[in-house]
Amino acid sequence: MRQDIYLTGQEKFFDENEIIVSKTNAKGHITYANKLFLDISGYSEKEVLAKPHNIIRHPDMPRCIFKMLWETIAEGKEIFAYVVNRCKNGDHYWVYAHVTPSRDMKGDIIGFHSNRRVPDRRIIEQEIIPLYQELKKAEDLESDRKIGLEKSGNMVSVMLADKGLAYDEFVMTVGQQRRRGYR
Ligand SMILES: Cc1cc2nc3c(=O)[nH]c(=O)nc-3n(C[C@H](O)[C@H](O)[C@H](O)COP(=O)(O)O)c2cc1C
Incomplete structure (x- = not known):
């Protein structure tokens, strides 16, 4: 992870009743992002689709949290995590994420789905x-x-x-x- 990534220190917020959603393929490449995901991150759909999910990675996030996330979902389990994400312009936003695996009819994991809500301040x-x-x-x-x-x-x-x-x-x-x- 590059440490010279541009940050503004400005936090962005979303509404208690909103959900930021994204889906990925099994490798973590984005296959879907809802409007709120795009609005808050400042990316267009074209800019995020097929990109690795670390496109919104914030340098303050410890790597061990993502290691645990990937180990858990790769086993087919769900995980909850507090995550700070980086917007395209260097702002950031905190979320409480729920990440789940998606399976095909044979039971193989074909992707993942993350729903993010406003975390408790x-x-x-x-x-x-x-x-x-x-x-x-x-x-x-x-x-x-x-x-x-x-x-x-x-x-x-x-x-x-x-x-x-x-x-x-x-x-x-x-x-x-x-x-x-x-x-
Ligand atoms: C469904 C799903 C959602 C994810 N959401 C985020 C996210 O919101 N922010 C983030 O930094 N990483 C997210 N990740 C984890 C990234 O794939 C990646 O592991 C993380 O950004 C660390 O990147 P790095 O390994 O390049 O350091 C998500 C992964 C999956 C499968």
Whole structure:
């Protein structure tokens, strides 16, 4: 991932009752993007169709989150994740994504589908941004990308073990854990 990517620091928002949708083929190349996806990201349909989904990748996203995403969906399971995306003009927007595999009649995975909703602001600011910053720092500190990825992945495993939660349980309950004093 290039680190010199242009960012404005400006956040974009969408409505609580809206859903940003995209679909990909099995390799993660975009096969569908709804109007809101295009409107918020600032890309035309032509610019995103058949492109790898990392076209909207934001450099603040830790690589270990996408590794986990791909491992999970490739196994045929669904995953929820908090993601910050980069718009074409360098703005960004946070989403709470639900990514699911699509199968053909034989049961083979033929693609993936992501629905994204407005995330809880408090969760983003108090939990996810600090966590992702720590993970990103661990990844960036290593000159060997593979070791960096292993380190951030281990940090996630340790955090989950500490809390006694699986990743999906963590994502589902992240706003409630501090209040209940699990932290
Ligand atoms: C259905 C689907 C939706 C995805 N949505 C996003 C997204 O909104 N933002 C993003 O950065 N990556 C998304 N990804 C993950 C990308 O494929 C990619 O793994 C990620 O951008 C990291 O890119 P990199 O491996 O080049 O670092 C999605 C993947 C799938 C299969």
